[in-house]
Amino acid sequence: MRGQRVAIVGGGLAGIAVAEALSRFPFEIHLFEAKRSLGGRAGAYQDPDHPSLIDRCQHVAMGCCTNFLGLCQRLELEECFRRDTRLHFIDGDGKAHPFEASSWLPAPIHLAGAFRRQTYLSKPDQKRIAAALWEMAPPSAVEKYAGRKMHDWLIEQLQSEASIRRFWEIVLVSALGAPLTEVSFVAARKVFVDGFLRHRRAYQIYVPRIPLQDIFDVQAAQRLGERGVRFHRQSPVRQVAYFNSRFNVRFGQGSEATFENFIAAVPWHQSPKLFSPILKNLMPKLDNVDEIDSSPISSVHLWLDRPLTKLPHAVLLDRTSQWVFNHGARQFKQTTGHYYQVVISASHDLAGVKHEELSRHILGELVGAFGSQPAPYLLDYQVVTEKQAVFAATPSMEGLRPTQGTILPGLALAGDWTKTGWPSTMEGAVRSGYLAAEAILRKYDYHEPVGDADLPVSLLSRMLWGLGKEERLR
Numbered sequence: 280m281r282g283q284r285v286a287i288v289g290g291g292l293a294g295i296a297v298a299e300a301l302s303r304f305p306f307e308i309h310l311f312e313a314k315r316s317l318g319g320r321a322g323a324y325q326d327p328d329h330p331s332l333i334d335r336c337q338h339v340a341m342g343c344c345t346n347f348l349g350l351c352q353r354l355e356l357e358e359c360f361r362r363d364t365r366l367h368f369i370d371g372d373g374k375a376h377p378f379e380a381s382s383w384l385p386a387p388i389h390l391a392g393a394f395r396r397q398t399y400l401s402k403p404d405q406k407r408i409a410a411a412l413w414e415m416a417p418p419s420a421v422e423k424y425a426g427r428k429m430h431d432w433l434i435e436q437l438q439s440e441a442s443i444r445r446f447w448e449i450v451l452v453s454a455l456g457a458p459l460t461e462v463s464f465v466a467a468r469k470v471f472v473d474g475f476l477r478h479r480r481a482y483q484i485y486v487p488r489i490p491l492q493d494i495f496d497v498q499a500a501q502r503l504g505e506r507g508v509r510f511h512r513q514s515p516v517r518q519v520a521y522f523n524s525r526f527n528v529r530f531g532q533g534s535e536a537t538f539e540n541f542i543a544a545v546p547w548h549q550s551p552k553l554f555s556p557i558l559k560n561l562m563p564k565l566d567n568v569d570e571i572d573s574s575p576i577s578s579v580h581l582w583l584d585r586p587l588t589k590l591p592h593a594v595l596l597d598r599t600s601q602w603v604f605n606h607g608a609r610q611f612k613q614t615t616g617h618y619y620q621v622v623i624s625a626s627h628d629l630a631g632v633k634h635e636e637l638s639r640h641i642l643g644e645l646v647g648a649f650g651s652q653p654a655p656y657l658l659d660y661q662v663v664t665e666k667q668a669v670f671a672a673t674p675s676m677e678g679l680r681p682t683q684g685t686i687l688p689g690l691a692l693a694g695d696w697t698k699t700g701w702p703s704t705m706e707g708a709v710r711s712g713y714l715a716a717e718a719i720l721r722k723y724d725y726h727e728p729v730g731d732a733d734l735p736v737s738l739l740s741r742m743l744w745g746l747g748k749e750e751r752l753r
């Protein structure tokens with residue numbers, strides 16, 4: 280490997296993970312990013328009115344995201360995140376329902392008490408939800424309900440409209456980025472099994488303490504730079520071709536360079552155009568990326584003249600707002616603003632709604648949810664909608680995802696959309712990066728995994744449903 284050159288194209292989480300894994304070996308690594316900063320979709324922007332960077336959209340990880348957390352640990356980024364063990368659900372009447380695991384019960388019953396306290400779900404609805412979770416948990420359910428859409432499955436399982444809206448949708452739309460009428464049963468099952476049923480810590484959430492750009496573009500880049508990774512920002516790659524056992528990379532500015540290894544870590548809609556026709560022929564799945572449905576996510580940033588709530592975050596039920604994150608007091612022009620960020624996944628219905636109208640509507644929802652009187656004054660707002668935020672986890676999506684390794688040694692694909700079994704998340708991106716690094720390492724007869732194992736399955740979940748026997752991807 281010594282002296283062998285690696286080109287990684289794309290400085291999102293997938294490209295960063297490839298760089299992290301390969302920098303443990305004596306390669307010469309170059310990462311090319313089209314934009315000014317690293318982080319990709321998990322990035323931030325600078326607004327002239329605000330002294331610090333603003334995340335384009337709040338990102339959170341869960342305890343089950345072992346590879347993302349492993350990457351953060353290896354790059355000494357743990358301090359950049361806080362871990363919340365208590366979630367807060369706010370019902371339509373503004374009543375808060377905390378959701379926290381028992382301090383001693385094992386998974387999956389660690390959350391039974393928390394679930395019972397969600398009294399916005401009627402007792403009969405809670406029973407039917409528990410029965411449906413029981414039906415979905417065993418690994419055999421994957422085959423039994425393969426190809427099924429989640430909404431159809433929920434109707435078959437006699438779930439009421441209220442429980443679909445207040446329980447299933449609340450969890451799944453933000454995790455899978457699409458309405459339940461579109462997402463697959465298999466993807467939805469994975470969210471519940473990995474996030475709630477297999478391990479006590481899996482449901483906890485990790486929230487960034489500082490802007491994402493500081494985490495990935497500054498701190499991660501610094502640690503990788505210390506390991507010798509060379510970053511080339513504002514360096515869009517136009518196309519890669521293969522000559523004389525080398526990858527010939529052409530850049531937007533017209534320059535060229537050759538590498539022994541090449542990893543494309545760009546989103547699905549940008550992947551096919553990176554490759555020369557001959558290379559593209561080696562990856563037939565690139566012909567079908569047009570069939571991948573993408574889904575928008577909107578984030579509404581509000582700066583208010585007074586605080587709304589002391590809660591660090593909340594999940595809002597029966598409203599347009601889904602998650603709200605409280606960033607506390609911040610400098611705003613000559614005064615102090617209280618900054619809140621509201622995230623709305625699968626926000627197709629908001630297309631065309633004026634930003635001011637949406638911001639005022641969201642503020643009204645927050646005032647109703649938290650009962651803040653007198654109502655805060657809206658100092659400023661911003662609405663950021665990412666149209667191709669995530670891919671929709673539809674039943675056909677799994678078949679469209681390419682593996683990271685290709686038939687050409689030294690050539691690999693990465694990105695949240697490649698085959699990891701995970702939805703479009705930071706964890707999916709990091710897993711893809713580690714799998715792509717493994718594909719490169721196989722060329723050099725190195726066959727050990729470079730990523731992290733899943734959280735172990737609790738003994739009880741193993742006994743109840745045989746969880747953990749599912750086919751492992753790595």
Ligand SMILES: Cc1cc2nc3c(=O)[nH]c(=O)nc-3n(C[C@H](O)[C@H](O)[C@H](O)COP(=O)(O)OP(=O)(O)OC[C@H]3O[C@@H](n4cnc5c(N)ncnc54)[C@H](O)[C@@H]3O)c2cc1C
Binds near residue numbers: 668694706
């Ligand atoms: C609004 C929003 C909210 C989200 N919320 C969450 C969340 O809470 N939790 C979570 O886990 N996930 C969340 N996600 C999903 C998560 O951000 C993505 O799954 C993940 O960041 C994808 O990483 P990636 O590296 O695969 O792709 P990207 O982040 O898209 O990175 C690809 C990079 O490639 C670069 N690039 C493209 N073409 C070229 C080229 N020709 N040359 C050089 N560079 C190029 C791009 O500029 C980009 O930086 C959210 C996504 C969005 C958009």
